Amino acid sequence: MNEGAHVGSIAAVREFRAALCTFAHDARDALVAFDTESRRSLEWLFEAVPKHWRKELRRAEEAVTQARIDLERARNSRLPGGEPRSCLAERKALERARGRRQYVEEKIQKARHWAAVASRESKEYRGRAHQLEALFDEHVPRALAQLDRVLATLESYVAAGNYGPNRFALVTRPPDAESQAMASAPTDAADERDQRERECSETNDAADAVERGSKA
Amino acid sequence: MRTGDLTAGAAKLQESWKKLRAHWDATTVEWHDAVSQDFEARYLDAIEPQLAATLDRMRALAQVLTSAQHECEQ
Numbered sequence: 001m002n003e004g005a006h007v008g009s010i011a012a013v014r015e016f017r018a019a020l021c022t023f024a025h026d027a028r029d030a031l032v033a034f035d036t037e038s039r040r041s042l043e044w045l046f047e048a049v050p051k052h053w054r055k056e057l058r059r060a061e062e063a064v065t066q067a068r069i070d071l072e073r074a075r076n077s078r079l080p081g082g083e084p085r086s087c088l089a090e091r092k093a094l095e096r097a098r099g100r101r102q103y104v105e106e107k108i109q110k111a112r113h114w115a116a117v118a119s120r121e122s123k124e125y126r127g128r129a130h131q132l133e134a135l136f137d138e139h140v141p142r143a144l145a146q147l148d149r150v151l152a153t154l155e156s157y158v159a160a161g162n163y164g165p166n167r168f169a170l171v172t173r174p175p176d177a178e179s180q181a182m183a184s185a186p187t188d189a190a191d192e193r194d195q196r197e198r199e200c201s202e203t204n205d206a207a208d209a210v211e212r213g214s215k216a
Numbered sequence: 217m218r219t220g221d222l223t224a225g226a227a228k229l230q231e232s233w234k235k236l237r238a239h240w241d242a243t244t245v246e247w248h249d250a251v252s253q254d255f256e257a258r259y260l261d262a263i264e265p266q267l268a269a270t271l272d273r274m275r276a277l278a279q280v281l282t283s284a285q286h287e288c289e290q
Contacts, residue, residue, distance in 0.1 A: 005249045005250075005251060006247070006248055006249040007246060007247045007249070008245070008246035008247070009246040009247075012242070012243050012245075012246035012247060013243065013246070013247055015239070015243070016239055016240060016243040016247075019235070019236055019239040019240075020236065022232075022235075022236075023232050023233065023235065023236040026228065026229075026232040027229055027232050027233070027267075029228070030225050030226075030228040030229035030232060031225070031229065033221070033224070033225045033228070034222060034225030034226065034229075034274055037221040037222050037225060038222060038277055038278075038281065041222065041281045041284075041285070042281070045281070045284050045288065049284075049288045053288075107288065110287045110288055111284075111288045114280070114283065114284035114287060114288055115284075117280050117284075118277070118280050118281060118284055121273070121276050121277040121280045122277055124273050124276070124277075125270075125273040125274060125276070125277045127273075128266075128269050128270040128272075128273045129270055129273070129274075131266055131269075131270075132263075132266045132267060132269075132270045135262065135263060135266050136263075139258075139259050139262060139263060140259075142259070143255070143258075143259040146255060146259075147255075150251060
């Protein structure tokens, strides 16, 4: 710690370290959750949707074929008095069948369009997400390691009684105030912090390895 | 098919970052020196633009999938 150090509360630094652990944990959870959900949606769009509409197209084409047959049969038949039939119902049925087929063909076009757009967006997202994860992998362990060094230095100052504006530029609260601040923290919050600390212990080991690697 | 959980993922990521930033702001009231400034620049300021860009892409993909769902459903 150089002479320009100015720390009013070691607990504040310690709590920020815990907050950083919580963030790293929650951010990864959010990315994993989004990744899982987006993959599920993409699978639906790439596989289930085309399969469904291809099946619907076959049905629609069969319906058109059947409606044509029905119309043709109606045209060839006569009323009891020998008059030709109007075939109005059959014409309408054919019109409806053609309309349904057109609707399904449009759905297939839309599905192709959105699959292409989603594929492009998915690649964009995954590229960004990988960059962010790589940044987390590199920066979070280093940030935690730096905070640990800061905390160790501050605690050694406090333990040695070498603190206060007259002896060091480092400014701390009296140890009693620190103790009270720690003691007054809610038990649940303390338990959660302990949990995060444990989760981050492996991260610290990784940070040390990174530090050693960068020095080498 | 529902895509509501996609927006929840982006919201959770953004909320986590906001909490960390707010925590850092509170921390700098007690810790403000060259080391804390370096820490902020080196780590927090470096993460922020990458995180914002990722959030943009998450929202864009969620929007595309929502539109696809609307247009392609039975």
